Amino acid sequence: MHADPIGVLTGAHFIDGDHACSEGAIAAGCRFVAGYPITPSTEVVERIAERFPFVGGVFIQMEDEIASSIAIQGAVWGGKKAMTVTSGPGFSLMMEHIGLAAMTETPCVFVDVQRAGPSTGLPTMPAQGDMMQARWGSHGDYQIIAIVPNSPQECFDLTIHAFNLSERYRVPVMMMMDECVGHMIERVVIPSADKIEVHNRKVYDGPKESYRAFETGRDLVPSMVKAGDGYRIHVTGLTHDEKGYPDMSVSAQGKLVQRLMDKIRIHTDDIVMYKEEDVEGADVVVVSFGITSRTAIPAIEQAKAKGLKVGHLRLVVVWPFPEKRIRELAGKVKSIVVPELNMGQIVYEVERCAAGKCNVVSVPHAGGTVHQPKDIFAAIEKSLRGT
Amino acid sequence: MPEELYDIETTIPSNPIEEFLRMDRMPHIWCPGCGIGTTVNCFVRALQTSGLDLDKVAVVSGIGCTGRVAGYMNLDSFHTTHGRAIPFATGLKLANPELKVVVYSGDGDLTAIGGNHFIHAARRNMDLTVILINNMIYGMTGGQAAPTTPVGATASTTPHGNFEETFNLPFLAESCGAVYVARWTAHHVRHLTKSIKEALAKKGFSFVEILAPCPTLYSRRNKLGDGLDQMEFYRDNSEIKNGADTKTVTLDFQGKITVGKFVDKERPTYIEAMNQHYQKKYGERYVPSDEMRKHFHA
Numbered sequence: 001m002h003a004d005p006i007g008v009l010t011g012a013h014f015i016d017g018d019h020a021c022s023e024g025a026i027a028a029g030c031r032f033v034a035g036y037p038i039t040p041s042t043e044v045v046e047r048i049a050e051r052f053p054f055v056g057g058v059f060i061q062m063e064d065e066i067a068s069s070i071a072i073q074g075a076v077w078g079g080k081k082a083m084t085v086t087s088g089p090g091f092s093l094m095m096e097h098i099g100l101a102a103m104t105e106t107p108c109v110f111v112d113v114q115r116a117g118p119s120t121g122l123p124t125m126p127a128q129g130d131m132m133q134a135r136w137g138s139h140g141d142y143q144i145i146a147i148v149p150n151s152p153q154e155c156f157d158l159t160i161h162a163f164n165l166s167e168r169y170r171v172p173v174m175m176m177m178d179e180c181v182g183h184m185i186e187r188v189v190i191p192s193a194d195k196i197e198v199h200n201r202k203v204y205d206g207p208k209e210s211y212r213a214f215e216t217g218r219d220l221v222p223s224m225v226k227a228g229d230g231y232r233i234h235v236t237g238l239t240h241d242e243k244g245y246p247d248m249s250v251s252a253q254g255k256l257v258q259r260l261m262d263k264i265r266i267h268t269d270d271i272v273m274y275k276e277e278d279v280e281g282a283d284v285v286v287v288s289f290g291i292t293s294r295t296a297i298p299a300i301e302q303a304k305a306k307g308l309k310v311g312h313l314r315l316v317v318v319w320p321f322p323e324k325r326i327r328e329l330a331g332k333v334k335s336i337v338v339p340e341l342n343m344g345q346i347v348y349e350v351e352r353c354a355a356g357k358c359n360v361v362s363v364p365h366a367g368g369t370v371h372q373p374k375d376i377f378a379a380i381e382k383s384l385r386g387t
Numbered sequence: 388m389p390e391e392l393y394d395i396e397t398t399i400p401s402n403p404i405e406e407f408l409r410m411d412r413m414p415h416i417w418c419p420g421c422g423i424g425t426t427v428n429c430f431v432r433a434l435q436t437s438g439l440d441l442d443k444v445a446v447v448s449g450i451g452c453t454g455r456v457a458g459y460m461n462l463d464s465f466h467t468t469h470g471r472a473i474p475f476a477t478g479l480k481l482a483n484p485e486l487k488v489v490v491y492s493g494d495g496d497l498t499a500i501g502g503n504h505f506i507h508a509a510r511r512n513m514d515l516t517v518i519l520i521n522n523m524i525y526g527m528t529g530g531q532a533a534p535t536t537p538v539g540a541t542a543s544t545t546p547h548g549n550f551e552e553t554f555n556l557p558f559l560a561e562s563c564g565a566v567y568v569a570r571w572t573a574h575h576v577r578h579l580t581k582s583i584k585e586a587l588a589k590k591g592f593s594f595v596e597i598l599a600p601c602p603t604l605y606s607r608r609n610k611l612g613d614g615l616d617q618m619e620f621y622r623d624n625s626e627i628k629n630g631a632d633t634k635t636v637t638l639d640f641q642g643k644i645t646v647g648k649f650v651d652k653e654r655p656t657y658i659e660a661m662n663q664h665y666q667k668k669y670g671e672r673y674v675p676s677d678e679m680r681k682h683f684h685a
Contacts, residue, residue: 006674031676032482034474053665056676058481062474063507070471071478074447077465078482079678100468227463227479228486230442234409234458236466245412246458246466 001200003027003160005193007055013188017155017181018043020188021111022051024159025083027196030109031057032075032082034068036090039123040179041113044085065090069097073106077235079226081163083109088117091130092137098172099138100237102260105170105214105222107201109162112174113182114341116367126179127367128290128341132348134174135319141257143264145271146174146319148290152186158316164199165271169263170221176318178341180291180370204231213244214256220263264320273316274325278304282311283334284380287326287350289315291370292339299339299376310380321349330354335383339363339376359383404431407441409461416455420606420614422573422599423453423520427460429576430491430518433583444487447476449496452526452601453519456491470501473508476515484514484658484682487587494521495533498554502534509563511657512591518583519556519594522601523638530604537640541608558633560594561650567593568633568650573600574621575646582648591656598644611641658682 007026015023021044025033033052035045045059052059058075062068065086072082086094091112101108114130116122134146145165149158159175166173204211204223213233216222225231238246239253264271279285284303288296293314303310313329315322326349330336335358338347347362354360361383365371408431417423434444441462448457450469457464463486467475472490480488490497497505497519508515524542525531532542534554541548560568567589571579579597586593600606600617611617621644628636629647636645655663662683665673675683 032478034478053669054672054674056674056679058661058676058679060477060481062477063503066471067474067477067504067507070467071474071481073467074465074475074478074480075482076478078479078486080482082478082482096468097471226483227445227465228443228483232442232461232463234464234466236458237468238466245409 001198003193003196003198004029008193008196009190010192011190013190014185015152015188016043016183016185017149017152017177018113018183019047020152020155021159021175021177022047023188023190024156025109025163026051026055026057027156027190027193028081028160028163029198029200030081030083030163031055032072032080033057033059033084034062034071034082035085036062036065036068038087038090040115040182041085041087041111043182044111044113065093066097069094069110070100072108073097073101073104076106076108077227081107081167083111085111085113087113087115088130089120091133095133095137098144099140099142101172102138102142102144103237104235106172107166107170108172109159109166110172110174112176114176114178122368124179125368126291126341126370128176128178128292129345129367131176131318131340131342131345134176142260144172144174144319145169145264145317146176148176148315148318149181150290150293150314151181152184152188155181156188156190160196160198164197167199167201168221169267170201170224171264176290178291212242214240215242216259220259220266268320271317271320272322272325274322275314275316277312279311279313279329281309283309284337284383285311285313285329285333286337286339286376286380287313287315287346288339289318289346292341295371295373296339296376298373299380302373302377303380308380308384315346318346321353323353326350326353327355330357333358335359335361337361337363337376337379337383339365339371339379341365341367341370404428407431407434407461408459412459415459417452418603420600420602421452422522422597422614423456425573425576426518426520426579426597426599427456429580430583432580433587437584437587439487439587443485444489445479446489446491447472447479448490449492449501451493451496452522453491453493454496470496470499471504472496473501473504473515473517477508477513480514481658483678485678488515489587490515490517492519493526494519494523494535494556495525498556498559499534506559506563509560509565509592509594512564512566512654513657514591516586516589516593517595519596520599521556521596522599522605524601524605526601526604530601530608535638537638539640543608553638555633555637556596557636557649561633564592564654565594565650566591566652566654569594569648570596570598570636571646572598572621572625572644574618575625578627578646585648585651590659591654
């Protein structure tokens, strides 16, 4: 399916990542946004508030992030595509409802424009410290998808992708931006609506008597109806059976949670997304994401100029993690260098997948600014010592 | 039993409200003597005579004993997170204004953890009917003190007696902007049914507080007898004062209970205000959602 042209501002624009994210959401068909002001994400909802009256959307500024993160889920069950937008402190408040969305299989998008934490931290400055929170922040076991753009163009393209994945797998999808990418102004090209692929949730329209709201086929993703369709659905955050009714048994818990995990796991190969450069034959691979993928480039060039064989793997989808690819690479290279604007989060995943087969070096940074390329360069050199 | 009585047809074919309930989920979890079931009965009776298309009625609950109401209603029903029924319902209503969205939850859920959402939904005059069951404690978790626990009452977390001022919920709702505010007890089934029906017919934020006995965790701990004793207490101590100043309807421990319809007024709802504002400002340029357009042309 293609995008509805009413929302698509086809043409070349000079806008920041936050605004590009808003345009991506509109192009993807998002027509409900609830949010609460927080730097550095506010520009996303400001643009939505400006644009929505002219594209059939409803924006509401809620009383807090807790309310925003569940209002979107009400809207989704009312038939809309919906998103909320925030930054670290607000993202922390939204955790319970990421769990609710995972448990009730409510497709929705959470945008987190990351700033330096913990707590109020550095409100106006970048970090990538919420990467593990995105994956594990709500209690219990579940799967989500998290995407990390590194440019305003990607904020546009990948927000559409986030909605598409969310609709396809009925999971909360997170756009893990950061202050730099959010506020960076670059050229963003918005294609015509007929060039934008839009995926909508599977809808059940069969007989009412036989409808079981959480029954699935081989893809493990149930078909959806909306409130008012006459199916008299029940949706609960409690452990439930295929009908959606609470079932407090160990077997129901095992079956449901296993499926919530598996519905992403069996599709991991389709979901993972990364971009590689000069990885074949490399001795060192830099694994980076978001803004850090851009600060890594001068470091990699400097290393190459010194004759080192350095490749670059940029994670675009961070969750689910491309385990298979990192395992493969770890068997081929001498070292993997992981710069990130946190004190070492994704490096844990890399170490886990490398499983001792190569040297893994973290390049941590507490955030507030980006890495100095020289620090990444130093880590590349250091990673080869003793290998 | 005298033999002739066996000849009388005593089998009732079905409970008249069965079609409104998910009978495959019975028995429910509520204790003997609990007042919640009585209020559900009144809610159903109100729905029956409301003229509403039941396929277009959604019930949203939070967490707790009353939070289970959504799960028993044979309607589109959502059992959300603790305290967050109102913001969920807000999203649902804004997505499809054609739905009649009813929030049905408890005192702790709606006014402690969910208090912020309650006051803002009332301020916005969001188009929701909020039915709040006040049993004066947290029932499901074992009878802890709530913002509604009267001074002097004992709860599991106020073993020496409660000394915190209680919420006067009708006053709270009115001062935040609710357009319909009523309070009844589980004893007042006819008044309550009528009141819920009025609340359902009301545009904007309508609020009905219902006092209901929790014999297991409130009455027992406070030596107030069983559910029936509590109903008798409601009967003997309630005063119907329609139009009473909500400032004066505070609940004291085993004191007089002022019940009645306190507020019934008009002001633009959120959805009306939004659409009127954009229409006035932008005319034809304003593009309401298809559901919004349908709602206003209906």
